[in-house]
Structure formats: structure tokens, C-alpha cells
Amino acid sequence: MIKILRQLRYYKIQIAIVIVLTFVQVFSQLLLPTLMADIVDIGVVTKDTRYIMNVGLVMLAVALVGTGAAVVSSYSAVKVGVGYGRDLRKNLFEKVQSFSSGEFDKVGTSSLITRTTNDIKQMQNLVITGLRMMVRAPLMAIGGIVMAVSRNQELSLVIIGSIVSLGVVIGVVIFVSMPLFRAMQDKLDDLNRIIRERLTGVRVIRAFNRMEHEREKFDFSNSDLAGTSLKVYRIMGLMMPLMILLINITIVAIVWLGAFKIDSGEIQVGDIMALIQYAVHILNSVIMLTMIFISVPRAMVSSDRINEVLDMKTRIKDPVTAKKPYPGGALEFRNVCFWYEGAKEPALEDISFTLNQGESMGIIGSTGTGKSTLVNLIPRFYDPCKGSILMGGVDIREMSQSDIRSRIGMVPQRAVLFSGSVEDNISFGDERISSEGIEKAARTSQAEEFIVKMDKGYESKVFQGGANFSGGQRQRLSIARALASKREIYIFDDSFSALDFKTDAALRRALREETSGSSAIIVSQRVSTIMDLDKIIVLENGKMAGLGRHSDLMEKSSVYRDIVLSQMAQGE
Template sequence: MIKLLKNLKVYKWAVLAVLVLVFAQSMSDLYLPTLMADIIDKGVVVGDTGYIWKIGAVMLGITALGATAAIAASYYSSKAAMGLGRDIRRKVFNHVERFSLQEFDQVGTASLITRTTNDITQVQQVVIMMLRMVVSAPIMFIGGLIMAVSKDAKLSLVIVAAMPVLVVSILLILWKGVPLFGQVQKRLDRLNLVLRENLTGIRVIRAFNREKEEKVRLTQANADLTDVSIKVNKIMAFLMPTMMLVMNLTVVGVIWFGGIRINNGGMQIGDLMAFIQYVMQIMFALVMASVMFVMIPRAAVSAKRINEVLEMTPTMVDEGTASADREPGTLVFDHVTFSYPGAEAPVLSDISFKARPGEITAVIGGTGAGKSTLVNLIPRFYDVTSGSIQVNGVDSRDVPQEELRSKIGFVPQKALLFTGSIADNIRFGKQDASLEEIEHAARVAQATDFIERMPDRYDSVIEQGGSNVSGGQKQRLSIARALVRKPDLYVFDDSFSALDFKTDATLRKALKKETQEATVLIVAQRVSTVMDADQIIVLEEGRVAGIGTHDELYATNVVYQEIVKSQLSEEEIA
């Protein structure tokens, strides 16, 4: 929590203003009961109307001053707390952007969303409370105690007797409730995860008639969160009644013994009224402190979760400053082995090949052969376990990640579009791309036909997740996004799977002309997509089973023969 609060240094003047204003508000609140006692003892009792009006005007002025200070304190505390939340949220987002896929897998997307939203909101709320109460509660407590003793020291023993009961009650309640706050946040993570999977996977859920089962799963996650939340709130629900009971019993005690003191002539009526007000202020200060004791532990849990993200060191860092321009377009895998963290066996083992500019290199293999893992290593989504990958003649680990990825036009296996226009989505590959460049990329990607049919053409809006375009259209727009970049190396990870054979063939023909000076790496499931490649790499269980052209592999490689025969007829093979 303290680590996050250090970010308040930026708002030191706002924090200072809050402290001064809260101090002024507290002092005005402490002074009012004394003035009220004067009105009763020196005005009401003796019938001095002029004195009542005079002191009453002073009380109104002090009240106005206190109210103004309270409003200004609320403004500056909100400004500081909201600014802190904004800064932490930006800091978390910027830090997460540097994560490799390994860190994303470790924390989980749903948990990262919860930490960036709900957890930071918890910290914001407690900061607002702290800025207001961290000064106000001690002043009201100590000041009220001093003023009460100054009115009647003997009567103050009633407060002393009530204090231990109140403190012990608060500590017992917190001791029971605080450990549950961590469970609340974890179960909120789980609820977000289930909800996110249901919303993003609604088509699959409906296709397999799994609505009932998913409702049960969501209901269970929701019930788990509800149960622990109710448990916490049941415990915390005892706090306020306990406080009020002790407070009211204390006031009864003050009135009882105060009445005896008045009868004995040891105290005036006005002083008793003021004393009761000071008792209420002391108790209210303890109420504020107890609220803080409830909020701070929960915010501390949230702060710990935020710090876990901020303290997580990305496994991939820029270790060198070499320029990836020595051999433009070349891609070399040199005895590459890769294992996922915690995996028993490598996903890829001793992979070696070279892809040259002007050539098309294809990767094919059965499901689980390691094709997608191989292409994810090229832009350094993961780092190799051993061996090296050279892009443009330089080890990818010696090049800044931003520069490395600027040389690559990457089309992922799952086509992803962003909310915005078609032009914006294609321009995602090159921010300063002109309309002519966008149209050219779309034409090569065979996307012009469906774009021209849309009402606003390139200004047509793509909805969230590209839900208003088909799978094949999403793939073509993703390909256009890579083409507009004009990189040295194109990587297509099974990017033609949703296209019909005619569009696939036309697109590959157009790509060959467009990428004559670049290196092209295609991962595909269909033999027809890779038959014309300059070299085909056959993967089997994470190892290279063969490298060569279609004819060479079909003549000599058993694995490739099996793949071809499973997809093509004898006439097509011939």
C-alpha cells in the first residue's frame, strides 16, 4: 500500500491543501459546542437576548467557514485520489504491455482486468477516506477529549470507561473480517473469468447447446462471491451497531452523572450540553477510525495485487541495440529448442532452417506439431530455450523488440479486428498509410469485393471483435493490415484457413507478386496452400521431419506423403 501511496508525491500541493482544510474544519467543529454552552449559560439562563444573537452570529460564521473548508477538502481529496488512480492504471497498463505471453499466461487476462479496474478503484476510495480522516479523526478525538476534560474532568471518567469496550469490539470484528477480503478479490477474479468466457464464446456455447451448463457455472462463481461477501458483511454489520450502542450508553452515562453534578452545583447546564457534544465527536472520531480499519485492509489486499503486477519482471527485455538491417529479409533458425514454463518436454527441438528474400517458405504438420509455437518465436512473443533466431542477419535477442517487430508483418492464426473503421484496422499496420496504400493492400488481400459492397466502403465500422464480418473477411483484412506495412518478413500463421480454394489461390498469386523482395513464411494445414512454396518444412512432434520442395518431399518423405494422401486425390497429386 505504501509503495502505491508514494505516487501521491505528484499531488503534494493538493494533499497539503486537504490537510490544512480538514484541520480548519475540525477546529471549527470543536469550537461550536463551547459557543453553544456560552449561549445557554450566559444567554438563555439569564435571559440576555442580545448575547444570544451575538454568539449565534459567530456560530453561523464558524459553521460557514467549516462547511466551506469541508467542500474544498472534498474537491482536493477527490482530485488527488482520482489522479492517483489514473496514474496507477496507466502505469499498470504500460507495464503489462511489456509482458511476454508467458506473463499473460501466468497472471491471466481476467485477473489483469480486475486488478486494473476493481483493485485500483478500491485504492482510490481508501485514499479519499484517508486524506479526509487521517487528520480529522485524531484531531476530533484528541481535541474532543481535551475540551471534555476542560469542561469537567470527573465526568470524563465515563469516556475512559467506555473506551476499552469500544476498542476491543472493533479489534475483534476486524480480526474476523479482514482475512476474508483476499477471498473476495480472488472470487471476483473467477467471476470475471467465467463471465468473459461466456461473452466471448457465446457462439460456441449456443452451437453446442451448453447454455444450461454455462448458467450453472456462472451461478456457482456468482454464488461463491456472494457467499464470501455476505460473510464479510455479516461480520462488518456488527461494527456500526456496536459503535452506536457504546456511544448511546456513554451519552446516557454522561447525562446521568452530569445531572448529579449539576444538582451538586459542580457543573452548569451549558457545560453538560457541550460535554455531550464532545462525547459525540470523540465517538464519531472512533467511528471514522473504525471505517478506516475496515477499508484499509481491503485496499491493502488490492494494493498487493497491483504491486504483484508492477513488480513482475518481463522475461523478455531488450538486451542489445543492434540494428536488424544487415541482411534484409533473411530468417534463420539455428538449432532452436523451446519449452513452455513448467512443461515436461520441449515443444520444439533442434529446429534449423533458413528462409531467404524472394522465397516462400511453408511450414506444415499435424495438429500439435509445434507450427504456431514456431511462428510465435519469430517476433519474440516467447524467447527460445536454446539456439538462436536471426532476423535480417541479427539475433532477435540483440535487437530492440520494437525494431524487430517493425520488420515483420504478422498475421495471427486467430484474426483479430479492432472497433473502428475498415481503414483504421488496415492502418493499424502503418499509422501514416495513405488511402491509396490502404486500397492497394486491400486489393492484394482480395478484400476489395466485400469492402466495395459496404455502405461506407473503407469508412464502414467494424464492431467489437469483428462480429459484423465473416471469418474469411476478417482474415483478408488481417492480411491487408500486414501488407500495408511493407515489411522485410511476412509471417502467415494459418491465415488462409477460412478462405475458399478460389480466393486462396488468387490471394497467393497476388501475394507472390507483392512480396517479391521480402521473405514469406506460411504456416498452413492445407497442402494446396503450400505446394508452390520454394521450400516446405515438415514438422512432426516438434522436430523437423523434412525440408524440400513439394515434389522432393512427396518422393522421399513419409510424413509429408501421409499428409498429402489424406487431403488430395490421386488425380490432384498427379
């Protein structure tokens, strides 16, 4: 946790202000009981009204100064805490942005969301609570003990005994609650995952009539989190009553023992009043420290989870000196192999091909043969475990990621749209594109026909995830987004699956004209979509079962021939 708190060094001045003002606040609070004791022992006993008035005015001035210091100190502490949380969120977000798909798979999206929100909130609360109380509480406790001892050493032992008792209680609570806080955060991850799956997959859940099953799964996770939370807060709930009990016992003991000393003339009434106030201040300081200690176990768990992400080594990194590919060069795979983490068998094995500038290539194969994995290697979402991928004669691991991806227009298998307008989504890859360019991309992708029918045309709103569009419309908008900015390589990962054959054919005709001069890779389950391309790769169990044109593969590849015959009649 110390490592993650080092970022507070950027707020040295504000923290120094908080510390100085806290000193002023504590000094004023410790001075007030002594002034009150003097009023009682001197002013009241001698009936000196003027003395009472003068000391009373001093008390008022001290109280105002202390209150002002407390207000400014609290404001500064909150400002530091909120700024620290903002910076930590920014660092975590930037770190996550640098992750490859492998790191995302390892941590999980729901856990990353929890760490970016809830865990950082815990650290922010610790900083705010710590700055407001971490300095004040020890100062108040130590200063209170010194002032109490100066009044009467024997009665001060009662206060010290109470502090030791509170320390034991706090230690036990922290020891018991620490594992429970970690369990709470893990169970919060699970609950977030279930909610996310429930909301994103609501249509599938309803279609399969699994609402009750999902409700039971949610109820179990929710109840599990609530049960763990109750255990923690029951333990925490015991602390406050015990502390109040100890404060009251301390006050009673001071009054009871003090009565004997007053009777014997060893101490005055004002001293007893001051000791009671110092006892309350001291024990309240211990309570403040307890509040910090309550925050610390949960914050420690959160800091571990945040550090786990910040310390995670990003497998895909830019080289120190990035190279540029040769203009108009080919895309080449040389004996490429790839394993997913934890897999027993490779997803791709010994993949080799060359795609020259201006050529088109299709990739076909049964489900799970590695088609999407292959195209995800090109923009370096993953790196191959063996072999190399070259772009313009340069290994892509020797190029910067931004340079690689600036040359690729990619349409993922799952069409993703962002909240905003239709125009925002099409221009997502190039915000400088003109309105004419946006309309041309929409026309090419066959999206114009439904866009112009919408109330506001290109300004029409897109709901989160494109929920107000059909699957085919989302795919066409995703294709328009890739075409809007001119790229050297276009990758369409099963991007025509939701289109009817007429739209598919019209789109492919338009694409041939639009992407002439650029390379195009089309992943598809339909033979009709790829049969006219320059090259076709046939994948089977992660290996190449054929490479060539449609006519060549019909003769030489039994796997390809079986796929064709399963989709077309013999005469076709």
C-alpha cells in the first residue's frame, strides 16, 4: 500500500497546509480545558467577574481560530483525496489501455471495472480520512495525555488504562476483519460479472426462458456478498458501543477517584473538569484512529488489487526504436503458431502465406479452427508464440502498435457501436473526415439506405451498444467505420454474417471498387462471400488445409470441397 500512496508526493503543499492547520486546531482544543479550569478555580472561587470575562473572551478567540483551521484543513484534505483518486483512476485506465487481449482475458472485464471504481474509492476514502485524522488523532492523544498528567499524575493512569484496552479491541477487530474485506471485494467482482452478463445477454436469457435461473444465480451471489458484509459490519458495529462504554467508565472513574482527592484537598474542581475533557479528547482521538484502522484493512486489499493491475507486465510492447514498413509491401506470415494461455493445444500451427498489396484473401473453416485468432494477430492484439508476421518486410514486433493499427481498417466479429450519433460512429477512426467521406463510406457499406430513412439521418442517436439497430445494420455501420479512413489493409472478421445474400453481393461489389489498391482479408462461413477472391485459406484444427483460388481448392482440398458441397448444390 505504501507504493500506491507515493503518488501523494504531488500534493506536498496541500498536505503541509493540512498538517499545519491540524496543529493549530489541536492546540486550540487542548488549550480550552485549561482555560475552563482556570475560570472555575480562580474566577469562580474568588468571584472575580472581570477575570471570568477576560478568560472567556480568550476562549472564544481560541475556539474561532480552531474552528477556522478545522474547516480549511478538512477542505484541503478532501481536495487532496479527490485529486489523488482522479490521478489513480487515470493511471489505472492508461495501464489497462496498454493491455493486450491476453491481459484482459486474465484479469476479466468485471474485475477491472471494480478495481477502477470501487477499489480506488476505498483508497480515496483512506486518504481523506487519514489526512483529516491521522495527524490530528495522535497529536490530540499525546497532547491530551501530557496536559492530563500535568494536572494530576494518578488520575491520568485511568486514561492510559482505557487507551490500552481500546488498543487491544482494535487489534482483534483488524485481525478478524482483514480476510473478510478481501472476500468482500472478490465477491463484489463476481456480482459485477453476473450483473454485466445478465444485462448484456438479456435477450438470450429471455429467449431460452432462463430468467428464473439467472435470478437465482444473482440472488445467491448477492446474498453471499451481503452475508460477508454483515459479518464485517457486525464486528465493526461492536467497536463503537465498546468505545462509548470505555469513555463513560473512564469519566466515572475520574469523578469517583477525584471526589476523594478534592475531599483531601489534593486537587481542585477545575482540575477534575479539565481531566474529564482531556479524557474525552484522548479517547475520541483513539476512536478517530479506529476509524482509520477500519479503513486500512479494506484499503490494503484494494491497494493490492490495484497494484496487481499496475504491476502487470504488458506482453505486447513497442520497440525502443520502431521501424517503418516498405511502402506497398506485402503482409506475410512465416510459420506462425499461437497458444491461448492454459490451452493444451495450439490455436494456430505453422501458418504461412503472403498477401501482396492490392490482393484479396478469404479465410474459411469450421467453427473453432482459429479464423478470428489469425486475423487478431495482424493488429497485434496477440503476439505469435512462434514464427513471425511481416508487414512491408518488417516484423510487426519491430513496429509501433499505433503505426500498425493506423494501416489497418478492422471490422470485428461482434459489431460494436458506441453511444452517440451515427456520424460519430462512422468517423470514429478519423475525426477529420468530411461529411462527404462519411456518406461515401455509408453508401459503400450499404448503410445509407436505412440511415436516410431515420428521423435525423446521420445525426440520429445510437444507443449503448447499438441496441436501437438490427444485427445487419450494426454490421454495416461497423464496415462503414472501417472504410471511412483509407487504410492499407482491411480485415472483415465474419462481418457479413447478418446480411442477406442480396445485400452481401451488393456490398462485395462496392468493396472491390472502394478497396482497390488495398489488401482485404475476409473471414466468412459462406463460400459465396469469398469464392471470387484472389486467395483463400482453408483452416482445419488450427492448421492450413489449403491455400489457393476457389477452382484450385475444389480440386486439391477435400476440406474445402466438403464445405462447398455442404452449402451448394452439386450443379452449382
